[in-house]
Amino acid sequence: MTRLTGNTWIRFAARRAGRLVLSLWALVTAAFLMIHLIPGDPVRAALGPTAAASLVAARRADLGLDDPLPVQYVHYLRDVLSGDLGTSMTFNLPTSQVIGDRLPATLQLALTAFAVAVVIAVPTGVLMGVLTRGGRARRIELGFTGTSVALGTIPDFLLGVLLVYVFGVSLGWLPVAGHTGPASYVLPVLSLAIGPAAVLARLLRVQMVTVIEADYMRTARAKRLPAAVLYLRHALPNALTATITVGGLLLSAMIAGTVLVENVFAWQGLGDTIVHSILAKDYPLVQGIVLVYGVGVLLVNVMVDVAVALLDPHSTTIREY
Structure with missing residues (x-):
């Protein structure tokens, strides 16, 4: 087995940082172009239909919206790099302040949901892997697979509507x-x-079933180790690599999913705010929130790569560098 040197880890970090910078540039560019494709005049939408034409023209000039698109892009990049996300047209506050006020609610929702998902998934996956290893308990396996597939395909906002109807409206148990x-x-x-x-x-x-059938697990079983030691200490860590990768993707999806769920539950976070800012054509606020969501997803992907590389240094995640 080839020993991974310090240079390998340095190359891994450098390449990953380079990709992150390119991804951030693409994200900033996409946020700038996307918002300019929305039809309508954001200044007129912010000031109202009765605002004087001279006032609208002056506001457009102040915001630089009359400049050519390439000039606006250069100014936007300069402002983003300096930490200036502009001023929200609807709140009349710095965009960074509005985002700072709403971001904690979104993070609390997404991270709490991810923690709950992990707490449910890990013991359930381990238990099902142990029960169904080697083709055993076929009915349990089919029931678990069918149920998990069904639950995994329901959109989160639709599930939210169903939960609201059952536990909020019909039973009145929860707000x-x-x-x-x-x-x-x-x-x-x-x-x-x-x-x-x-x-x-x-x-x-699936990963647990595969790991349990490995040769080293047969050796561990021959030593008559306790079940907790056998499955949690020897099998589980080796089954987590693929799970961590998918878990990172799911966390990214959950962060994006807060946009719809927050609107279902009137949860005053970034998701609720971005919908209202799009309707109001609030350019700076939409761009700022898109950047926050995008940066969050990119950082999650980086953390997943690092976690997989640390857990399995000989995986393709690190060896490709």
């Missing part, structure tokens, strides 16, 4: 809007967590 206490987290968190939990549990079961 259906806002985030004023622990009970208000239950429905939106479950809306985001159930699908990813089902996908992770199904994947982990």
